[in-house]
Amino acid sequence: MKSLFAKFGIGQVVKHRSYAFRGLIYDVDPEFDNTEEWWLSIPEDVRPRKDQPFYHLLAENAESEYIAYVSEQNLMLDDSDEPLRNPMIEQMFVRDEAGAYRALPVLTH
Incomplete structure (x- = not known):
């Protein structure tokens, strides 16, 4: 079994290399874990490999x-230090004085 390491972590702000959007990572899959239909919907000339980490983002673009x-x-990495506006972020993260996003503690019972 191939061992994969994620380059980015939960709470980091990233941006897409080709498309104008950025987002906050809230989960990471060590390799592709979505539907085949979703993967095939990506144009073949830009379709990513499945054998790499995939990131779940609270994303935003201009609209x-x-x-x-x-x-x-x-x-x-997005090193702009601009705060994100996605309203779902405040349900899962807090932004500290230094501008970093920290995951809120998860309560279980």
């Missing part, structure tokens, strides 16, 4: 906020 699922090869 809207949404959830995105993006391959590691298509992401890079």
Whole structure:
């Protein structure tokens, strides 16, 4: 079994290499874990490999906020320090004085 390591972690802000959106990572899959239909919907010439980490993002572009699922090869760190506006972020994260996003504690019973 191939061992994979994620380049990015939960709470990091990233941006897409080709498309104008950025987002906050809230989960990571060590390799592709979505439907075959979703994967095939990506144009073949830009379709990512499945054998790499994929990231769940609380994403946003100039027009809207949404959830995105993006391959590691298509992401890079966003070092702009601009706060994100996705309203789902405040349900899962807090932004500290230094501008970093920290996951809120999970309560279980």
